[in-house]
Amino acid sequence: MKKPVDPAELLVSRAGDDSDFRERLLANPRETIEQEFGVTLAGDHEILVHEESYNATHLVLPPRSKLSEAEREEAKTGAASIEFLRKTMYDPAPPLRPPAVERARARKSAAASGELAVAGRNSIRRGLEFLESTVDENGAWHCIRFNTADPDIPRHFERPPFISALCVLALECCEEAQAKAMCAATGAYLVDTIEFPGLWRYYRHLPLDLDSSTLCSLIAGNHPWILLERNVPRILANRDEAGRFMTWILAEDEPDVVSRFRIEADPVVNANVIAYLGDRPETADAQRWLEALVAEGGVDGSSKWYPDTVAIYYAIARAMVRAPTALERLRPILADRILGLRDGKGDFGNVLQTALAVSALYNIGSLESIDAKGETERIMSSQREDGGWPELLAFGDQELKWGTIGQIGHGSEAVTSAFCIEALERLVEILRVR
Secondary structure (H helix, E strand, C coil): CCCCCCHHHHHHHHHHHCHHHHHHHHHCHHHHHHHHHCCCCCCCCCCCCCCCECCECCCCCCCCCCCCHHHHHHHHCHHHCHHHHHCCCCCECCCCCCCCCCCCCCCCCCCCHHHHHHHHHHHHHHHHHHHHHHCCCCCCCCEEEEECCCCCCCCEEECCHHHHHHHHHHHCCCCCHHHHHHHHHHHHHHHHCCECCCECECCCCCCEEHHHHHHHHHHCCCCHHHHCCCCHHHHHCCECCCCCECCEECCCCCCCCCHHHCCCCCHHHHHHHHHHHCCCHHHHHHHHHHHHHHHCCCCCCCCCCCCCHHHHHHHHHHHHHHCCCCCHHHHHHHHHHHHCCCCCCCCCCCHHHHHHHHHHHHHCCCHHHCCHHHHHHHHHHCCCCCCCCCCCCCECCCCCCCCHHHCEEEECHHHHHHHHHHHHHHHHHHHHCC
16 A cells, blocks of 8 residues: 655645755746646636745635635525526436347357457447537536436436546547547536535535546546646545545535435445545545445445445456556456356346446456457447437436435446447457457
């Protein structure tokens, strides 16, 4: 476990020891910081470095809120304000389309691995064409908010930053030019939605949250607030007595509409925090908690927001890749847990669950444990003529605590498609070397 390095503290320390570096940092802070850390910072963010003296003291004020005082007051009761709630939604979404007629596939594929890899690559490109038509001009991805218990309750589009980050993290593995362009556009969009000191929220009437903040931070890593870890103290302060990270970042001037059913610790949220912060002493308790959940078979039903167990395993596997050495002890048992999700026919469930399982197994180095050819055909057979994959439940509160009206689900064809493309990229890689 590494000792964390504070980038801002490192710059100050270096400037104290190296007068030449100090002068360069004062004269050209942007170029100097980029050279020091080997990064390219967000293009439109000005960086100023001030030098205090024995006769001058600098007091730095945080930026003003992006919301006006009236809007912030309105947000505090946003759950009861229809007009304010509408600002977080968009036009009513169309009815759920029936799934595509799945093409017949053999249990054991007769196609050669090379031929299937080419077909998989074509499927990826068709999927990207579909995604390009769904991502808006600002780089924002859309999702659909729906009621899983009552299909008569209206469905609405939503474009929270979380959805964009979730999908781009899946799409980052794709080497196609279209994918890279979409990822770049979405990265710029996420920078536009950032709140000081490097945090995000799902809806305007909800508090800031760690699920959104950590995933967005992974994408917006070249923003100076993220590079200099300005948001880390707030994240570390949001732990319970057991050292687990809490979902909502509550403050006196933030909305309190979630406090009555606040989730103290969610496994996916904690995995996402570990993916962002890495393997450091402050994440050790959260790592131990996740390790115990998986080892003791306690994952099923442990998350309010992610009802599919495979989604929890996927998040943990992603954290293992994003934060090398973190959760490493889970690697063999996590593979067994994922493989144990298969039914009597060897399937992981619907195509989204299959895609998540494939990518998770790849991330922990166990993709050879499944029939790569069969899973490739399984995913391709569910693709629509327009290149997309069906809308399926990706996450959402499925508890009955608030009755059927409280069973809110989130998903879209774009969300499913992003994860299917990620899985196909992993499968094609395996097929090409066989």
